[in-house]
Amino acid sequence: MENKNLTEPLLSKWIATGVVGGSDYKIVKRNKDCMIIEKFTGKTYTYHAMNFITREYQYLFHKKQPIQDTMDILLDKKLSVLDFYGRHFPKSGEEMVRFIFEIVFTNYGYGIRKEQIQLSLHMYQMMTTGNISLSDVPVGLGKTHAYLVAAIVQRLYSGIEIHRETPVIITTSSIELQRAIVKDYLPEISQMLLQFGIIDKPITSVIRKGKDNYLCDFRLRDYIKNIDPKKKKLEELIILRQVESLNEIDLDELKGISQYDKKRICVNYNSCQVCLQKNICRYQQFMKRAKQSSINFQVCNHNYYLADVLRRKRNLSALLPNHKIVVIDEAHKLIDAARQMYGASISQRNLYNLANKAIPKKLNTTKARQFKETAEEVIKDSNKLFAELVTNIPEHINRDETEKFETILTSKSRVYLSRIISYLQDLIRFDHGEDNKYLSDLKRCIKELRVFQDWGIIYWMEQPFLKGQGVLASIPIALSKVLGEDLWSTDDSKLLTSGTLAVHKDFSYIKKELGMQVAFENRIHQVTKESPFDHKENCLLYIPENLPYPSYIDKQYLIEIGNKIEALVKASNGHALVLFTSYKPLKIVFEHLKPRLKAYELVQMKRGKKDSVNEFKKAKNGVYFATGSAWEGMDIPGDALSHLIVVKLPFPIPDPISEYERTMYASMDDYINAVVVPQMLIKLKQGIGRLIRKETDTGVISILDARATKGAKYHEAVLQALPDYTVVDSTLEIEQFLREKKKKEYFE
Ligand code: SF4
Known part of the structure; x- marks a missing residue:
């Protein structure tokens, strides 16, 4: 549904009945399916009752002065005795x-x-x-x-x-x-x-987020006080000062503040416990209001909700008020959130920062020197641990496609792990003054490290080849069982x-x-539910014959597929999103097509570059080469996106989680049918869902994977998973279709 004008439509309906003319009417009372209208005739105020469903109406009374709010009960009484009162008002x-x-x-x-x-x-x-x-x-x-x-x-x-x-x-x-x-x-x-x-x-309603998304008054003032004006841009300083007097404390809503500054002014709960401003600060006031059960809707993300579930399970204070109904929208993302919230992770950078922060500035005492040595041991062992983990990544893993790299926690790695834990425990024993946050960070890190000493986990490495940025992550083997108990066994x-x-x-x-x-x-x-859009009428599905079998490591394949994309882009005069399943082939095909598609505004998605989608939205006849989040996070209604080209069926990339899941099935085929194909089809549906966003959208979907062509293994599964499209196999038909559907300007 689209936003509509919320002026008094009931009043205009009343006037439209012709019972009363003019425009100086006012609805003074609504009750069930009836309302009372006041009209000033020049001398008196007359009052009519009307049933806004049946349009029945009746004169009630008139007065010299307009009625006051205190007459509310009287008006209710007047309405309740009318024949047409409440007759059509819902009873259930x-x-x-x-x-x-x-x-x-x-x-x-x-x-x-x-x-x-x-x-x-x-x-x-x-x-x-x-x-x-x-x-x-x-x-x-x-x-x-x-x-x-x-x-x-x-x-x-x-x-x-x-x-x-x-x-x-x-x-x-x-x-x-x-x-x-x-x-x-x-x-x-x-x-x-x-x-x-x-x-x-x-x-x-209220949006609930983690505490570090909110502004801390104390830290803000302290930060501003200690800023060296020579080292800070004037405009940044002005914004920070303005923030002091605003009503808004949600850092996502405060524009013009850098991530660097946000980290320094956000709420750090450990400071709250000893803060003298506890009773008056804006964050605490907000939390008091937000936690009230009188707020009808508490809106949060999956992670926050799961954090609440976990806190209740551990008998800690809950984040959300008690509730009996939970709506989980975008529920296909719940499992990703659960993996984060129930999993553990340690990063090389975090270990370095924790250890580095512990090194005293002055080394004039034996204790301080010991402190420094312990911290340095943490850094050394952490480097050794991550180097060992990288060494144990199997050769065959496709570095470009996977994000979760299989590795092995060897006995050597486990020794490093134990030593890091023991050194961090030593660091806890040193005097940290009032830095409660540092202490709790140390404790949290030890807790996460201990998870990797357990055998009941599936673990992997992330970013192994980014120097000093490696992450070791895990989820419990029995995650779905745990989720079952935590989420669905309540009433x-x-x-x-x-x-x-x-x-x-x-x-x-x-x-x-x-x-x-x-x-x-x-x-x-x-x-x-079926889609409310007329896909048969508004959309074509193009699956050509004779496609090369997909292989991103085969140069010839990439050239052939690039040539195919070139023809398709020309057929739709740009306005195309080309969806890849990883960055490397995307880059190769993009470079191949750049000199050949000069008439179009080509936009390449790159890791970490977030605004490329906006470049595409603004382009007149753009072509967006994208992957990753573009499969599900883009919403581009209208003509800018009229052609969606799926280069390869988005089968999941094997990773340690899928490797483990595979062992749960009797055969590889069982696993493929129960997990791999459904995952692929769900992602394909998400990708294809980018095209038709409104009733009036029209466009073409092209699938360039040989496994989806007529007679191939996944042809039927793909067709069944998608809405009922008209299927074609020639680019000429694409052009004809778009010429029928689009205005002349589309092709200019
Ligand atoms: S109570 Fe917490 S959030 Fe509020 S000002 Fe103090 S430290 Fe900041």
Whole structure:
């Protein structure tokens, strides 16, 4: 649904009935399906009641003076005796869900989507019965409105007090969606429901984040006080000073502050414990308000939600207020968040920083010298540990494609690990004054290191070839079992939704990953929805014959595929996103095509360069060579993206996690069918979902992988996983299709 103008549509409807003319009317009361309108005739104020569904109306009374707020009860009484009062007002939660979509939203110009209403009704039912829902909902159906309406209605109608009085938790993967829910969706729905008298107070919500995302008043003042003006840009200093008096303390919302500065002014909880400003600082005030259960919606990311789950499990104070309903949007990302939150990691840089920070400036005492020696031992052993881990990375691993590098914790590495732990423990014993943060960092690091002494983990290395930046990471072997116990064995209602949860309407893959077999099968309810867009009419799927078999290490293959891309880009006059599965072939093909596609604005995605997508958005007939996050994080409605070219089917890259998972299956084929193919199809759906973002979008999808061509192994699986497109195999048809669908300017 799009944003609509929220001026008084009911009032204009009233006027449109012709019962009263003119424009100086005011709605003074709404109750159920009726409202009272005040009109000043020049001498007196007249009051009419009207049922805004049936348009029945009745004169009530007139007065010399306008009525006051104190007459509210009297007005309610006047309405309640009318024949047409409340006749069409929803009596049950289900009726209210329908009422909101069919009557309220349509009053503000929204269309009715039966599928969306059914989804919302399903979600409402799951919330009221304390069940678990898995819903696969394509872009454009309006799942956010569906669950927000369901949640609001369950609060209004629930017979269970705790459901009415505890907040609903919404967790998402992206901050953009969290912002949209709190700043756009909920305020708009709130205003509409208030105008209809469905709620009597605005809906409240808050975004919850980790403490280091917020500003600490004490650290800010201290930082500004100690800044050397000669070493700081004047404009940066001005912004920091301005921040002191703003209402905003969310660092993501404070523009113009560098990451460097943010690290120095963010909340550091250890300082809070001894802070004298505890009762008055803006962060503590914010937290007090945010934790109130009177706030209807608590919105956070998956990591924050899982941190809350883990804290409750360990009997630590919870981050979120008690709740009975959790909506997990973008739920396909929950497993990644779980791997981070339940996993452990140690980085070479972190060990270096911890040790380096411990080295005293003055070495005039024996203790200080010992301190220095211990810290240096940490650095030495850490370097040896990471060097050993790099040595143990098998030769065959494709360095360009993988992010998780298999390695072996040999007995030698384990000796280094033990020594580092013991040296860090020695560092704890030294006097650190009041630096509580340093002490807690040391303790946390020891805790993470100890995880790697355990055998019940899957571990790997990240960034092994970036000097001094190596990371050793792990997850528990039994992660899905643990998740099952922590997330699904409670009686809370949980709603997982996303555009890519199911494969061929089957949720087995995600259920297994998230350990959902623990939840009683009868508690899990599954829903898949068809896309509301007319893909057959608005989209072509191009899968040519005679493609070379994909091999990124084969130069000839890359040249052939590059030539294919060249022809496709010309057929759609640019406006294309070329999706690769890794950076190296992307770079080779980009370089190959640069001199041949001079008529187009070519944009290359590079590691760490975040704004390349904006260059593409601004380009007139751009071609964006991308990989990684472009498979799922891009939203470019309109003509800028009209051709999506998938170079290779996005099969998962083998890594230590998948290697372990493979051992859980009787045969390689079983594993491929149960895990590898579903993962590939989910990612393919995510990638292809970049193209049609709105009802009016039109475009072409080209798949250049020989394994997807007619008669090849994955042809049918690919077609079944995607919406019903018209399939073609010639570039001429692409050109013809786009000439039919696009305006003349598109080809200029
Ligand atoms: S209580 Fe914590 S957040 Fe607030 S000013 Fe003190 S240290 Fe900063």
